[in-house]
Amino acid sequence: MIEFKDVGLVYPNGTEGLKNVNVTIKDGEFVVIVGLSGAGKSTFIRSINRLVTPTSGSLLIDDDDILKYRGSDLRKLRTKIGMIFQNYNLVKRSNVLKNVIAGRLGHTGTIRSILSLYKKEDVGLAYESLKRVNIEEKIHNRADELSGGQQQRVSIARVLTQKPNYILADEPVASLDPPTSHQVMTYLKKINKEDNITTIVNLHFIDMAMEYADRIIGMRAGEVVFDGPVSKVTEKTFEEIYGRTIREDDLRGGAKES
Amino acid sequence: MIEFKDVGLVYPNGTEGLKNVNVTIKDGEFVVIVGLSGAGKSTFIRSINRLVTPTSGSLLIDDDDILKYRGSDLRKLRTKIGMIFQNYNLVKRSNVLKNVIAGRLGHTGTIRSILSLYKKEDVGLAYESLKRVNIEEKIHNRADELSGGQQQRVSIARVLTQKPNYILADEPVASLDPPTSHQVMTYLKKINKEDNITTIVNLHFIDMAMEYADRIIGMRAGEVVFDGPVSKVTEKTFEEIYGRTIREDDLRGGAKES
Amino acid sequence: MTKQTPSLSQTTTPSLYPAKTKAQVTLIFFIVIGFYLFSMYWTQRKMVGGFGDALGNMGVVIEKFFPPNLSVIPAVWDPMAQTIQMAIIATTVAAILTIPLALLSAQNITTFKPLYAGVRTLLNILRTIPDLVLAVVFVGLFGVGLFPGIMALIIFSLGILAKLISETIEAVDMNPLEAMRAAGGNTLQVIYYALVPQVLPQFTSFVLYVFEINIRASVVLGLVGAGGIGLVLDQQLRFYNYPNAMAIIILIFVVVLIIEYISNKLREALI
Amino acid sequence: ACGSSEGGDSAEGSSGDGGEKPDTIVMGFVPSQDSDTIADTVEPLAKRLGEELGIEVQGQVMTSYNALVEAMGANQVQVGFIPAFGYVLANEQYGVEVILKSERYGSGTYKAQYLVRTDSGIEELADLEGKIWAYPDKGSTSGYLFPANQLMQEFGYESGPQLETDFFSNTLSAGGHDTAAIAVYEGDADVATTFDDVRTELEEEYPDVMDKLKVIGHTQDIPNDTISVTKELDDELVKEIKEIFLSFNEDEEMIKIMNEVYNWDAIIEASDEEYTVVKDTYQKFKDNIEL
Amino acid sequence: MATYTLPPKRKKSIVKRLKHIAIFFAVIALYVWTFLGIDIDWGRAIERAFNNFHRVIPKLFHPNWEAAGEVTVKIIETITIAFAGSFMAAILAIPLGFLAAQNMSRSRFLTAIGKWILSAVRAFPDIILAILFVVAVGPNAFAGVLAIAVGSTGMLGKLYSEVVESIDMQVVEAMEANGANKVQALFYGVLPQIIPEFLSYAIYRFEIDIRASSILGIVGAGGIGTMIIFAANNRNWNEMGLILLAIIIVVTVIDFVSARIRRKIV
Ligand SMILES: Nc1ncnc2c1ncn2[C@@H]1O[C@H](COP(=O)(O)OP(=O)(O)OP(=O)(O)O)[C@@H](O)[C@H]1O
Ligand SMILES: Nc1ncnc2c1ncn2[C@@H]1O[C@H](COP(=O)(O)OP(=O)(O)OP(=O)(O)O)[C@@H](O)[C@H]1O
Ligand SMILES: [Mg+2]
């Protein structure tokens, strides 16, 4: 369980990334965060694994305030949270297996990982994860030989190998074309259901959000302006999130310039 | 007027980019080409300004076969055809004005352009074009300081400065988020109507195609499999283009992996 | 909701790299290490002393350089200036000559294969010639003086610069070039509008890097009568005025640092 | 920086400090630029010396006498073939002692010469005033030190720099004896000071050099290149080395080698006093060489 | 054609404009100073080259084949020295390169120290390095190895640090988000990104070191460098021609072999 309690975050340059955020995410939920660019979606997500550190309030994960974590506590926390990035963030020159097995770094001793002495079961797990996203035949290819969608699947496999309790995905499909986007979202959803991993995803497309989410959180200017199940999303919700009424275009997330 | 007569194109590696294409595009039309990835959309569009050269048939523009053009003929041809690219293709380190005025290169002497001695009217035209896409206030910014949508608008301004008779756009919105995509398409449509410039656009999204096009050309494996006004697009059209019946996903251009 | 336990049988556990790659990389690795060990043995076989006093001996010599006699610096300012001037001329000429050569030896700009290969080979050969040989040959050609020194620096810099810059050109984003071509620009216009802005920052920093190299190469040039600070340093060493030599070294160091500082500032301004 | 490898396994052991007989002797050789053929090997001498001594002798050719002097100071090299000027420094810095020197053209000394163009109208040293002087480099005994010293004495100048600026109108550091001569030949300078006689070396490339350049004077005698030893070397051993080298003079085969390779007629005894003249000259320049 | 309104002029701050003007005049002044300081009689230089051409150039192209055996031996000696030296430098430069890279440590102080060390090493003339190592280990090939190792470390360290500064730090962030510690992030996120460049720079430096003739001559390391110096002193252009040919062949072969190795590893 993840609990944001009055969380605020002010960037060093004074920008308020998060304002007074109060959100509780239960285990196994599939939550999608939507909002305009700069609304604070990334900041929200990155707070959870402390890639950024909120400056006020408290953030509990499994009833423990992670804001005071440092060093090895932090690494342990991150070990149980998997993260998927917009640009996949694979090591382009390493092969797929090596990228995926990097998911086990948090569980592997430093020496062992430097010498590439993985446990058999780790390699097995990595292979299994690749199979789950149907990309096992690319195992020895270099990451930069793969298409965008394939790279994102590898990055999902990396997260799976990590065996996390939580998965964070920061606009995982923004660099992908629509069919591939759906593929990737489908895999995320499947994993969420099969393994009961709490999943939090940032998206631009509100209709895609509605299709996959259990629950939608709308953000605007660092604040949570909507929080509820998909069924509760109404015209008013759009108004709150985008600052105006819903139009046909919004179904593709679009807006003509007035 | 653009006429494809039995046009075929075989790439050096043997791939058939175009097969037996017969299409006539009248002046002032707004044509959208749709098709799967690899269908030959880009090849079609790039044949028109000879960025690629068809290997058989003839391609007439204003009743002149452009396939035999070389050197200065070719540059004159390109001067009257503007092109917009998926990745905007701006010179990132140059400022907006310099990027836009590059649209006049075909009309400017080499020496003059290298010494940056532009004619007053060219600079004025560039400014006018920037105004038309509402981005005149960024005139002195460097291109890499702009967002994707803004960059694409600059690239439209560049094309406008060229004062072309034809505009080709190769997936102009594929790198943009939906709201911005609509903005860009709206500008293209507006220019098409106001200046009566024949416009040919490649798109992935069939619903966006339907919204803006006068006429849709569907391609598959290098062949034209549909050609007609938007009103004639039926379920069968989708089958022809995508090789299967229409599904809800196609409206976002999406397809779940089976 | 079954958490899949990975099956751990041998067959499903793939190796990290394909066996072939593994074997090849291992082989290369051992060849390199083997050759290193051989080289170490080979180069040490004539060593008599061992390492016992190595540091002590070095210490004795290093001590002789201290304290540096900084009072000579005003007197050596002239040759230092001469060195800088030589480096400026050589770097400028090399930078100008590099432009066409780098374009001709960049695969993505010069599509005519024989021309590209020809220029590339020429540059490779230029790069192989040791600076000392260049200096000696040019002294043979032009007689002693600054000119052969400058010529040697030009050729030497040209080899390095053209290689570095042609590699930069090969790495640029070709899309803007295509856009310019689509707008009807001719080759020169395309290069000037789309290529130059992309390579300019790298170009500047490489040119300054070569400038720095040229300042240091002047030590070699002093040996063939090309003048400059290298000659003075050599004289001081020959007369066993080590503290003076140290002062000159410090001066060279400071000049190099200043160039580096300016170079960083310029790069920041351009990027 | 240098500690990254294990000791030289092949080295026979440490060279003795102070009076012990070492297992291996290293012989360093800096070829004299003041000679018309510049030898590039010390191998024949080292090999013979080793055979006679029954100790391994390694010969190394070096191109900088600074390096050789320092190496002798650190006792990394025990026997050095050093030009006169280098010897003076080695003696002053590290007490290196001369035992032998080479004999060329039947003499243990050589001279430096003043070269001018035949058609220049310069006939004697006094005519050099206001002219351009090309010298090989300031560390050259025959190319700079001796002629400079001679001119200073003759025309009453205090220091080298004074001579260069007040007596001559300009100077040119040519880098080598040959290039100094060529500078005069080509008209870039009016007088070159070189060893006697650099022109023979240039005859092949400049066939008319003998006619176009003439010698207007010589300096006093300069002692030839030395064979010197470090003070750590055992006296007995030094004596033995000296005798072996001297015995080469009787050996047909060695005479031939010395002549062909080093242009030497013989190896003769030498003492430190002979080099006093170089030492004195050096002392004059030592302190004001710093420009 | 209609007349258009011109765009507003770029608003440049006066300070900036003054700065540009100042830089412009500084550069002009620099060149004036340079050309006033250096006087070269171009006519004479060209005339001279014309006269001397036949003395030098044709002989370079008529290598003295008699020396082929010796040149072969010496060049092999040079390769071993250069290889051992470059190899040591390639390793030594790694910690220094990381130390001097801005994105590897938050401490600006450490970065500055790293950069200073590298600059200092580069400012040190070869001849002094050579003397120091002759004194340390005697005049022999190994002194050459050490001199080359230290001499190359300065340049390699600088190039390495630039490579490290240019890597994609997002990948490192992804590793950290996995729970990897600093060392693991280094090995998994950083190393794969830099190895190919490090390797090509090391090989490039190896090439340069093969040509590092003067330093090897000074330390009595033998090798091709000593031959070059003696060929130059004796004005033996035919032999110089052969030596050059040998170096060109060796460097070309190295280029070829290294390109293949690089392709395997990159
Ligand atoms: N490192 C930073 N330093 C300062 N301000 C930042 C930083 N990162 C983000 N911000 C600012 O914080 C605000 C929230 O940014 P955030 O990245 O969370 O938005 P987002 O919703 O993810 O937007 P997008 O859809 O563009 O990714 C923005 O105003 C942004 O400019
Ligand atoms: N330069 C080339 N050389 C060889 N084959 C090519 C080249 N460019 C394109 N092709 C091939 O030609 C076919 C048509 O490609 P084209 O780029 O026209 O497709 P597209 O419809 O634009 O696809 P996308 O939506 O992916 O841009 C494809 O099979 C492609 O692989
Ligand atoms: Mg974001």
Ligand SMILES: [Mg+2]
């Ligand atoms: Mg395409």
